[in-house]
Amino acid sequence: MRTLAIFLFFFLCMPYASAQTAAQLFAQAKTEPDPATQIKLLTRVVNKAPKMADAFHYRGDAYRSLGRNKQAVDDYTRTIELRPKDPFRYYARALVYMDMGRNAQAVSDLTRAISLKPAYRNFYLVRARANAALNKYDAAIADYKKYLGKQRTTAALALEIAPVYVKSYRYTDAQRLLDTAVKHGEDGADVHYWQGRVFSGQGRADEAVSAYSKAIHRDETYAQAYRYRAGAFKDMADYPAALEDFTKLIELQPEAAYYNRRGLTYEEMGQFKKAAEDYAKAIELNPKWAIPYNNRGFAKIHLKDWAGAKADLETAIKLDSAAPTPYINLAGVYWLSKKDRKNAYQNVDKALRLNFRNIESLFDEDQKGWMFKGLNQTAEFRALLYK
Numbered sequence: 001m002r003t004l005a006i007f008l009f010f011f012l013c014m015p016y017a018s019a020q021t022a023a024q025l026f027a028q029a030k031t032e033p034d035p036a037t038q039i040k041l042l043t044r045v046v047n048k049a050p051k052m053a054d055a056f057h058y059r060g061d062a063y064r065s066l067g068r069n070k071q072a073v074d075d076y077t078r079t080i081e082l083r084p085k086d087p088f089r090y091y092a093r094a095l096v097y098m099d100m101g102r103n104a105q106a107v108s109d110l111t112r113a114i115s116l117k118p119a120y121r122n123f124y125l126v127r128a129r130a131n132a133a134l135n136k137y138d139a140a141i142a143d144y145k146k147y148l149g150k151q152r153t154t155a156a157l158a159l160e161i162a163p164v165y166v167k168s169y170r171y172t173d174a175q176r177l178l179d180t181a182v183k184h185g186e187d188g189a190d191v192h193y194w195q196g197r198v199f200s201g202q203g204r205a206d207e208a209v210s211a212y213s214k215a216i217h218r219d220e221t222y223a224q225a226y227r228y229r230a231g232a233f234k235d236m237a238d239y240p241a242a243l244e245d246f247t248k249l250i251e252l253q254p255e256a257a258y259y260n261r262r263g264l265t266y267e268e269m270g271q272f273k274k275a276a277e278d279y280a281k282a283i284e285l286n287p288k289w290a291i292p293y294n295n296r297g298f299a300k301i302h303l304k305d306w307a308g309a310k311a312d313l314e315t316a317i318k319l320d321s322a323a324p325t326p327y328i329n330l331a332g333v334y335w336l337s338k339k340d341r342k343n344a345y346q347n348v349d350k351a352l353r354l355n356f357r358n359i360e361s362l363f364d365e366d367q368k369g370w371m372f373k374g375l376n377q378t379a380e381f382r383a384l385l386y387k
Helices: 002-019 022-031 035-048 053-065 069-082 087-099 103-116 121-133 137-148 155-167 171-183 189-201 205-218 223-235 239-252 256-268 272-285 290-302 306-319 325-338 341-353 379-385
Strands: none
Touching: 022 035, 022 053, 035 053, 053 069, 053 087, 069 087, 087 103, 087 121, 103 121, 121 137, 137 155, 155 171, 155 189, 171 189, 189 205, 189 223, 205 223, 223 239, 223 256, 239 256, 256 272, 256 290, 272 290, 290 306, 290 325, 306 325, 325 341, 341 379
């Protein structure tokens, strides 16, 4: 009897479930809070009504909320095929492209959306962000201006746009926006960090250090503030302070580039063994990067490790044969270690052919000149350089 009751229950329910229309299922899906359940319902909708653009759009939204970006793109693409004159279909796909880091495709979709509805301001704002991510700063600034129109800039937006002006070297405009943010009460780490970037760009190292310090005071984990404060300290020839900041930066972000930068700071301090150790760490983290091989080779020249220097410089050349500096340094190895004019000249000549332009550095004892002492006083050497 119980089995019969269960059978009758399912028998009575099945016609109702199968009888639900696509519209009914869609209405149910729109009120469903769980994205995974939404996807199941909307899949039933599109199976019943494969030309219902909104169903694909909502399913794309659900996929995006779950981080399933490829499926989201597929669904938004289907909505565009079904509604090619609807700008918001392109806008939705642009947003997921930006989630995926595919900013060029986002710009393309947003440009299409703008062509269909040029009065909708948010399209310009999002395209500005995509262009900024592509380092197309002039295009980003133009879009920010279109988004703003005659409206006043909010503190949050001023702080968003100011970095774009900094990165395009328009420091006066960046300062104006930062002043706006401060006027509206902004006093966080970001506003002081970008103020520091403005001062750094203007060559005002003392003021830059002060601004970066304020950023760090507000956020002791602000890695980029340590990075740029270290650079400002180097500009002031305060190498111990720069070293301390690079060390803190490496603690926060142990990246090859920062070991390389700290190595250069050790070089400035004449600590070539420690410099070589930092370059070795950079190589360990990024073994295909030519620059730390060149730098370690140069440090080893100072340490008179001729074989090690030669091996590093040859590796740098192998990894980046278009860079002239390793050839200059290798020429220095041949001259310093063996007084080998032939190989010294050959490598200098290769550097010149690769557009090495800092010729005067080869005569300056404080630059590269010490490596060519004696050789750089000969007519033959000068003839090679100035031919």
